[in-house]
Amino acid sequence: MENKGLKIGVYDIFWLNGGSFKLDGGAMFGPVPKSIWAKRYPVDADNNILLTASPMLIKGPDSLILVESGIGNKLTEKQRKIFQIQQDWDVISDLEKLGIDRHDIDTVVLTHGDWDHAGGIVMISKSGKPELSFPRARHLFQRAEWEDVRQPCNRSSAAYWPINTDVLTASDQLVLVEEMATVAPGITLTLTGGHTRGHQAVFIESQGEQAVHLGDLFPTQAHLNPLWVMAYDNFPLEVIDRKKKLIHQAVHDQAWFLFYHNPFCDACKFGVDGKISASWQARADCA
Ligand SMILES: [Zn+2]
Numbered sequence: 001m002e003n004k005g006l007k008i009g010v011y012d013i014f015w016l017n018g019g020s021f022k023l024d025g026g027a028m029f030g031p032v033p034k035s036i037w038a039k040r041y042p043v044d045a046d047n048n049i050l051l052t053a054s055p056m057l058i059k060g061p062d063s064l065i066l067v068e069s070g071i072g073n074k075l076t077e078k079q080r081k082i083f084q085i086q087q088d089w090d091v092i093s094d095l096e097k098l099g100i101d102r103h104d105i106d107t108v109v110l111t112h113g114d115w116d117h118a119g120g121i122v123m124i125s126k127s128g129k130p131e132l133s134f135p136r137a138r139h140l141f142q143r144a145e146w147e148d149v150r151q152p153c154n155r156s157s158a159a160y161w162p163i164n165t166d167v168l169t170a171s172d173q174l175v176l177v178e179e180m181a182t183v184a185p186g187i188t189l190t191l192t193g194g195h196t197r198g199h200q201a202v203f204i205e206s207q208g209e210q211a212v213h214l215g216d217l218f219p220t221q222a223h224l225n226p227l228w229v230m231a232y233d234n235f236p237l238e239v240i241d242r243k244k245k246l247i248h249q250a251v252h253d254q255a256w257f258l259f260y261h262n263p264f265c266d267a268c269k270f271g272v273d274g275k276i277s278a279s280w281q282a283r284a285d286c287a
Pocket residue numbers: 114116117216261
């Protein structure tokens with residue numbers, strides 16, 4: 001299966017298999033009635049929907065950047081049942097198929113610290129011990145996010161798992177972003193909040209082309225309407241406000257929207273009428 005890259009100027013973006021799982025459809029669409037969201041997203045008889053966790057490799061002239069890390073390989077049998085794991089985490093071999101060793105990744109960006117995004121930064125190696133999956137990469141979290149990851153409240157502790165960040169804490173590879181940062185020429189991070197207090201988005205601009213990764217503010221193409229927030233969003237009014245502004249701007253700029261959780265479409269562009277004007281499915285078996 002060929003893994004094609006989406007070209008944004010000098011950068012090629014590849015989607016990797018960071019695992020897939022099922023969640024309650026109602027929780028993913030928050031206040032939206034099932035009779036409406038089910039017309040936009042396939043749902044099974046148990047009311048569950050399929051979601052991928054697809055880290056993106058951004059390959060540039062001088063950089064190998066990973067955005068998100070997938071679910072990782074540390075889930076217990078009980079967790080595998082709860083989240084109905086459909087596909088195992090396979091980021092390392094997906095990178096190898098692209099000719100990239102995990103030690104070559106120079107930067108890992110995490111939009112936030114939830115298990116399905118940060119689970120892949122620490123892996124169980126052949127020796128059976130947890131270690132950084134990308135040991136030479138700096139790992140970029142927003143400072144506010146990292147504070148919450150390390151001292152979660154009752155609500156967020158269900159998604160912030162210490163096993164995903166303990167090894168990073170003990171390493172020299174953690175870099176905390178104060179609201180905004182430039183990762184590489186044309187690639188910037190911005191604090192958005194909303195889904196979590198320290199959630200961040202990734203913006204790519206190169207040679208007149210643009211792409212945005214809004215993380216869990218915009219998990220699938222079905223979540224285009226700013227009012228379609230998730231039950232998992234900690235600050236839903238912030239999500240609505242940020243989505244309104246960021247999606248409006250990106251549609252105006254004809255930017256690609258890059259999706260992390262979407263098994264049906266890896267990236268797309270929207271027209272001002274809200275209809276998809278271009279779509280991208282990087283992997284041949286992406287149904
Ligand atoms: Zn997520």
